[in-house]
Amino acid sequence: MKSSRRKFLKKAASAVTGTLVFPYIIPSSSLGLGGETPPSEKILMGVIGTGSQGMSNMRSFMRLKDQVRFVALCDVDAKRLEAAKAVVDKVNRSNDCRIYGDFREFLEKEKLDAVLIAIPDHWHGIIYTAAANKKLDVYGEKPICRTINDGKVIVQAVKKNGIIWQTGSWQRSEANFHRGAELVINGRIGKVKYIEVGLPDGVRGIGTPPVQEVPEGLDWEMWLGPALKVPYRGVCHWNWRWILDYSGGQLTDWAGHHVDIANWGTGLEYTGPVEIEGTGFYPYDGIYNAPVEYDITCKFANGIIMRIANASRLPKGMGTVWYGDLGWIHVDRGNRISASDPKILEETIGENEIHLYKSTDHFQNFIDCVRTRKEAIAPIEPAYRAISTALLGEIAMTTGQKIYWDPEKEEIIGNPNASRLLGRPYRKPWTLPEV
Amino acid sequence: MKRVLNILLIISIILLIFTDCKKSPHYRALIITGQNSTDWVASTPVLKQILEKTGIFECSILISPTPGGEWDKFRPAWDKYNLVVLNYNGEKWPETIRNGFISYVNNGGGVLVYHSASIAFPDWKEYNEICGISGWDNRSEKDGPYIYFRGNRMVLDSSAGPAGWHGEPREFEVRIRNTEHPVTRGLPVRWMHAKDLLYARLRGPAKNMEVLATAYCDTTGGGTGRDEPVMMAITYGKGRVFHTTLGFPGDGTSPALQCAGFITTLQRGAEWAASGKVTQPVPRDFPTVSGVVLRTEMKPITLKEEIENLAKYEIGMSTRYYTGLQDRIKKAAGDPDKLLEIEKMMVKLLENDKATIESKKLVLRELSWMGTDYCIPTIKKLQENAELKDEVDFALERLGVK
Numbered sequence: 001m002k003s004s005r006r007k008f009l010k011k012a013a014s015a016v017t018g019t020l021v022f023p024y025i026i027p028s029s030s031l032g033l034g035g036e037t038p039p040s041e042k043i044l045m046g047v048i049g050t051g052s053q054g055m056s057n058m059r060s061f062m063r064l065k066d067q068v069r070f071v072a073l074c075d076v077d078a079k080r081l082e083a084a085k086a087v088v089d090k091v092n093r094s095n096d097c098r099i100y101g102d103f104r105e106f107l108e109k110e111k112l113d114a115v116l117i118a119i120p121d122h123w124h125g126i127i128y129t130a131a132a133n134k135k136l137d138v139y140g141e142k143p144i145c146r147t148i149n150d151g152k153v154i155v156q157a158v159k160k161n162g163i164i165w166q167t168g169s170w171q172r173s174e175a176n177f178h179r180g181a182e183l184v185i186n187g188r189i190g191k192v193k194y195i196e197v198g199l200p201d202g203v204r205g206i207g208t209p210p211v212q213e214v215p216e217g218l219d220w221e222m223w224l225g226p227a228l229k230v231p232y233r234g235v236c237h238w239n240w241r242w243i244l245d246y247s248g249g250q251l252t253d254w255a256g257h258h259v260d261i262a263n264w265g266t267g268l269e270y271t272g273p274v275e276i277e278g279t280g281f282y283p284y285d286g287i288y289n290a291p292v293e294y295d296i297t298c299k300f301a302n303g304i305i306m307r308i309a310n311a312s313r314l315p316k317g318m319g320t321v322w323y324g325d326l327g328w329i330h331v332d333r334g335n336r337i338s339a340s341d342p343k344i345l346e347e348t349i350g351e352n353e354i355h356l357y358k359s360t361d362h363f364q365n366f367i368d369c370v371r372t373r374k375e376a377i378a379p380i381e382p383a384y385r386a387i388s389t390a391l392l393g394e395i396a397m398t399t400g401q402k403i404y405w406d407p408e409k410e411e412i413i414g415n416p417n418a419s420r421l422l423g424r425p426y427r428k429p430w431t432l433p434e435v
Numbered sequence: 436m437k438r439v440l441n442i443l444l445i446i447s448i449i450l451l452i453f454t455d456c457k458k459s460p461h462y463r464a465l466i467i468t469g470q471n472s473t474d475w476v477a478s479t480p481v482l483k484q485i486l487e488k489t490g491i492f493e494c495s496i497l498i499s500p501t502p503g504g505e506w507d508k509f510r511p512a513w514d515k516y517n518l519v520v521l522n523y524n525g526e527k528w529p530e531t532i533r534n535g536f537i538s539y540v541n542n543g544g545g546v547l548v549y550h551s552a553s554i555a556f557p558d559w560k561e562y563n564e565i566c567g568i569s570g571w572d573n574r575s576e577k578d579g580p581y582i583y584f585r586g587n588r589m590v591l592d593s594s595a596g597p598a599g600w601h602g603e604p605r606e607f608e609v610r611i612r613n614t615e616h617p618v619t620r621g622l623p624v625r626w627m628h629a630k631d632l633l634y635a636r637l638r639g640p641a642k643n644m645e646v647l648a649t650a651y652c653d654t655t656g657g658g659t660g661r662d663e664p665v666m667m668a669i670t671y672g673k674g675r676v677f678h679t680t681l682g683f684p685g686d687g688t689s690p691a692l693q694c695a696g697f698i699t700t701l702q703r704g705a706e707w708a709a710s711g712k713v714t715q716p717v718p719r720d721f722p723t724v725s726g727v728v729l730r731t732e733m734k735p736i737t738l739k740e741e742i743e744n745l746a747k748y749e750i751g752m753s754t755r756y757y758t759g760l761q762d763r764i765k766k767a768a769g770d771p772d773k774l775l776e777i778e779k780m781m782v783k784l785l786e787n788d789k790a791t792i793e794s795k796k797l798v799l800r801e802l803s804w805m806g807t808d809y810c811i812p813t814i815k816k817l818q819e820n821a822e823l824k825d826e827v828d829f830a831l832e833r834l835g836v837k
Contacts, residue, residue, distance in 0.1 A: 201625060205725040210751040228800070229825055231750060281623040282762075283725035285755045292723045293623045312624045313614065315587075399805075400765035417769065420804040425832035427825050 043113045043370055046072035048103050048127060050084035051237050053141055054118035057168065058084070060363045061116065061139075062091055067367050072098040074106040077237070078217035101219055103127055107134050114370050117141065118168070122227045122246045125150030126426075129433045132157035137164040137370045139363075142256025143387035144380065146247070149423030150432065151384040151391075152410060157435040158380040166366035166376040167383035169260045171333070173362035179345075180320070180331035181265035182356045188347050189324030189340070192304055195262045196321040198311035198332075199254035202292025203242060205283050209233045226426035235287060242288035248394050249290025250310065255390030256383060259308060261331060262320045263389075264356065266304060269382035272407035273298035273306065273389055280397035296393035301407070308393060395421045460493035462709040464518040464547075465511060469499030470525025473551045477687025479522055482549065482701075485692075488733045489702045489715060492518070502526050513539035518709040520547040524555035537561050541672030545708030547701070548678040553637070554599070565676050567669045568639035570599020579639040584612065584649045584662035591641065600636040602656045604683060606727055607633055609665060609696060613647050616668060617713040618677065618703045626722040628697065629690035629729060632683040635663045643670045648700075666700060668707070675711060677704030695720045695728040719762045720755075738763060742780045746790035748797065757797050764805055774805055781806075782813045792822045799826040803833040811836055 045061065045068055047054055054075075061068045070088045075081040081099050088097040100106035107130055114137040117127060124145050131138050132154070144167060145151035158165045171177045184192060211231040214220045220232050227245045241247040263269045278296030283289055295309040311317040319332025327340035339345050349355060359365035359377040369376040388410075395418050396403045404413040412419045426432070464486055468475040479496055486492040495516075499509055506529045513519070513535050528536070540546055548566050556562040557572040568582050575598060580591040589612075611624040628650065635652040636659060649662040669676040679701060683691050691697055699721055703713045718735075722728040736744075736759065745756035760777070767773035781798045784790045795817070802810050811834060817827050 202724055204627075207726070208751055208753060228796075228829060233750070281721075281723045282758060283723060284720055284728045284758055285753050286725065287754075288725065289754070289758070292725050293625070310624075312610070398765065400768035415769070417774075417805050420833050420835075423833075425803075425829045428828065 042067060042069040043367055044111075045070050046074065046106065046110055046112045046115045047084065048074045048106065048115060048117045048131070049119035049141075050075040050080045051077075051118060053168075054116065055084060055087070057116050057118055057139065057141075057363070058087070061367075064364055064367060065091070067364075070097065072100065072106060072110045072112065074100040074103050076101060076219040076222040078219075079215075080237075102222065103130070107131065107136075112136055114139065114164075114366075120223075120240045120246045121146040121248075121252065123225050125153060125432050126226060126430060128154045129157040129435060132161045132163050132165075133433055133435065135161050135163060137366075139166045139168065139366050141168040142260075142383055143248075143252045143390070144256070144383045145387060145391075146252075147422060147424050148388050148391050148410070151388055153432050153435060155380050155384045157433075160435050164366070164369045164373065164376055165380040166362070166369070167256065167260075167378035167380065168362075169256050169378040169383060169386075170362040171257050171261055172264065172357075172377045173359040173365060174335065175360070176335045176337040177261050177264075177320075177331050178356060178358060180322075180329045180337050181261060182349055182354070183339075183344060183347060184265035184322045184324070184329055185267060185356065186349055186353045187324075188326075188344050189322060189329055190326030192266050192322050192324045194323040195266065195304065195306040196314055196316065196323070197255075197258045197262050197306060197308040198314045198316065198318045198321075199258060199308065200250040200318070201310040201312050202250055202283075202290065203288070205242075205286040205288045206235075206239075207286050209235070209287060224427075226430035228427055233287060239288075242290050244289050247290060248390065249292070249294075251291065251294050251296075251308070251394065252387060252390050255308070255387050258318075258320045259306075259389055260378070260382060260386035262306060262322070263382060263386055265320070265322055265329075268300060268304070269385060271300065272385055272405055272410075273392065274301050274405055274407065275299040275402060276389075276392040276396045276405060277402040278308075278393045278396040280394075291397060294393065294397060296390075296396065298389060298393070306389070308390065460487075461491045462493070462517040462706070463515060464492045464494045464520055464705065464709070465516045466494055466496045466520040466522055467499065467511065468496065468522040470502060470523060471551055472524055472554060473684050474686060475522055475684075478549075478682070478684035478692070481684065481687055481692050482520060482522060484733065485698050485701055486520070486705055489706065491706060491714075492709075494520075499523065499525070499528075506532070511535065513544065516544065518545040518547060518705055520549060520705070521552035521555070522549050524551050527556055527559065533559060533561075540565060540674035540676070543673035545705075545710070546671075546674060546676040547705050547708055548676060549701075550680060550682045550684070553634070553678060553680060561671075564640050564642055565669065565671050565674075566639060566678055567641050567644035567667045567676070568637040568664065568678075570634060570637045572599075574598035574638060576638070579641055581636060581638045582641050582644075582646065582664055583659070584646070584664070587612075589646055596636070598636055598638040599634065600657070600659070601632045601634050602652075602658050604630045604632050604689075604691075606630050607650045607652075608724065609648050609650050609681075610662065611648050613645055613668075616645065616647055616707075617711075618666070618668060618700065618707045619647050620713070621717045622699075622721060623723045625724040626696050627724060627727045628681065628722070629694035629727045631681055631689075631691035631694070631697075633663065634665070634680040635659045635661070637664065637680070644668070666704065668704075675708045677708040679704060690727070690729060693729040693731055694722070695730045696722045698730055719759065738777065738780055742784050745797070746784050746787055746794050748791055748794040750793055760798075761801065764801060771807075775807065775809065778802065778806055778810055782810050785810075785813050785817060792820075795823055796826045799823065799830045803830040806830070806834055810834075 089095045116139045118141045214232045276298045280291035281293035293310045298306045321330040329339045357377045468479045483494040553566045553569045554571045576595045580593045609628050611619045645668045646664040648666040650665045652658045652663045654660045667678040741759045
């Protein structure tokens with residue numbers, strides 16, 4: 001039974017508080033089950049959103065096959081759902097993986113330990129909150145919200161329900177990002193004055209496609225959900241991220257990675273900027289309307305300036321660069337780390353210095369935390385803070401104004417028009433669930 | 436006496452205001468053409484139009500003799516101009532003209548080298564220094580290194596080989612390499628250029644030359660696979676030179692000449708060459724990586740025209756009037772008067788029975804955040820319209836109307 005196992009897990013976790021490594025995995029061979037952990041010992045997981053990111057994440061969890069069992073899937077696209085079920089059933093060597101087209105039914109009927117959610121941003125507010133209210137632990141994709149007001153509710157739902165939350169900001173579990181952030185937070189480049197965050201450039205447009213027939217199996221109405229109703233025009237999976245109704249483009253897609261890392265290395269994870277200004281270059285024409293170039297400058301209360309721009313506008317391109325008064329460190333994907341002086345990278349971090357949370361496997365870390373009830377490496381609030389910085393940049397670009405933000409009250413100061421952009425009304429009958 | 440002086444003062448102030456309002460041309464430009472491997476008859480009026488549309492240039496055209504013609508009558512009055520636009524490649528100019536041109540540049544005259552003009556005068560040393568890099572006409576390693584980009588760095592490649600190559604015309608992406616130069620400051624750093632000939636394998640002395648932009652020459656048909664320079668800023672003596680290899684004219688209607696990116700960079704480059712500064716704002720139709728933007732009409736659109744065009748919007752049509760409206764709202768930068776002026780026009784569209792439902796939906800999305808009390812009665816009236824129900828609810832909720 002789910003509830004009793006969860007109680008057991010919670011008890012076990014409290015019993016080992018303070019232990020660095022919890023040897024919870026009993027080698028299944030010792031159980032005499034031909035190398036397999038009995039299903040009852042596995043974390044039961046479901047997936048909402050079986051698109052490319054959802055499938056990729058699911059496969060990453062399946063690597064941990066002695067620990068996780070996927071038992072239920074949900075998607076608005078029946079074809080994708082079937083394909084995902086085939087993958088799960090093959091791994092489970094059964095055909096009992098349950099499938100749903102409506103997340104409400106999925107959440108109502110399924111008794112799970114955790115859920116992996118990988119859906120378009122405009123749905124995050126409703127579905128993340130609903131999952132948290134069901135007390136499910138969540139591995140949720142970044143950016144965690146399409147609007148700041150959605151984000152506030154999600155953070156509240158995660159905290160109030162006491163669930164384990166892991167954001168898909170997997171860079172935190174990569175050695176180079178961890179190392180860079182740890183060197184910076186321990187002052188190895190001196191006091192940080194300035195940070196540059198390079199995110200991808202926008203993409204080529206596709207013009208203005210006509211209204212098209214909705215592909216068989218796709219529940220377009222459900223895909224749109226709380227977004228304003230528009231006819232299907234061939235843009236749905238993956239490419240929704242170039243349309244502002246559903247995403248803020250590369251800026252918001254990637255802020256959950258490199259802005260998050262920037263904050264991690266400077267202790268800005270639980271606050272936000274106080275002043276934000278920015279310029280965006282938007283497509284002149286076409287169905288894609290997210291900015292293809294953007295250049296945002298934020299100031300934090302402690303004086304740190306953060307510039308977030310598409311990589312082609314920045315001298316060091318993609319990634320996070322912290323500039324301190326003693327040098328700089330640059331981290332990027334592909335295990336890249338470089339510094340103004342290579343010796344900085346050889347520094348050791350002393351016992352009494354700050355040791356940032358260490359994980360070498362983002363998915364394992366989540367599973368570990370589901371069992372131990374310890375906070376995961378990418379908890380909800382830092383994810384919210386990272387994306388809200390980008391969303392404030394989006395508001396600055398939309399209004400053409402400098403935005404003043406109160407990171408404590410989480411309010412825009414003295415600008416009613418800009419404040420309206422903190423949220424977005426939901427199309428009826430959708431509403432954000434109460435926490 | 437004092438009264439007379441006062442009146443004179445007032446008159447001169449009035450005159451000053453009026454001349455300022457009229458935006459009379461500050462700079463005189465001379466387009467030199469008459470011989471060219473491309474169609475100069477077609478391209479010259481286009482160049483003149485592009486420059487004069489800035490409102491700061493007044494252009495004259497000087498046509499050279501035909502090959503073997505009488506050069507005696509070809510007498511450019513260099514001193515009268517702030518900018519010389521070269522749309523010429525052909526017979527070498529007589530020495531007096533060459534000397535006149537060089538001393539014009541040396542003394543601070545501006546030069547715009549346009550497209551195939553960079554081919555001209557392979558054995559005139561000073562001209563090649565003015566162009567920075569050139570191609571064709573037996574140029575080779577003796578004329579200077581190949582110039583191209585590798586990653587973010589400019590490469591000076593002294594390997595032997597001929598200069599100048601181009602493939603078939605095609606759309607390509609231009610990449611700004613210097614975001615601080617007056618010509619390129621404030622532009623998107625990547626943008627799609629309309630179908631054009633991309634010059635490659637250019638080489639030359641490249642003295643006092645900055646590459647402002649490159650374009651990737653793919654390997655189709657023997658292309659270089661390099662980021663080739665397409666816009667250069669050169670200083671020569673006291674003079675400034677803007678050199679663009681873009682703008683293959685065809686018969687004068689080529690898309691390259693209609694590209695908003697080409698037009699804008701030509702206008703900005705011309706102003707910088709003439710004055711050392713650029714006062715023109717970046718136009719809102721400047722292309723991005725999103726796609727080519729052709730400017731078939733040179734006239735800037737008014738708010739009224741924009742709203743009228745937007746009122747015809749149906750799904751599948753161009754969204755340019757909607758993005759234009761959004762751009763105006765951004766540029767108002769929170770100024771309540773400017774926003775209200777825009778809002779009033781948006782409300783007119785909502786009240787217009789002939790305006791499409793789709794256009795009203797778009798307007799309601801914008802009003803939802805930037806609208807004032809002014810728009811609310813009109814939006815409320817639209818509540819009866821079933822087709823607009825979602826957007827009306829959306830707008831009223833965001834505007835805080837119960």
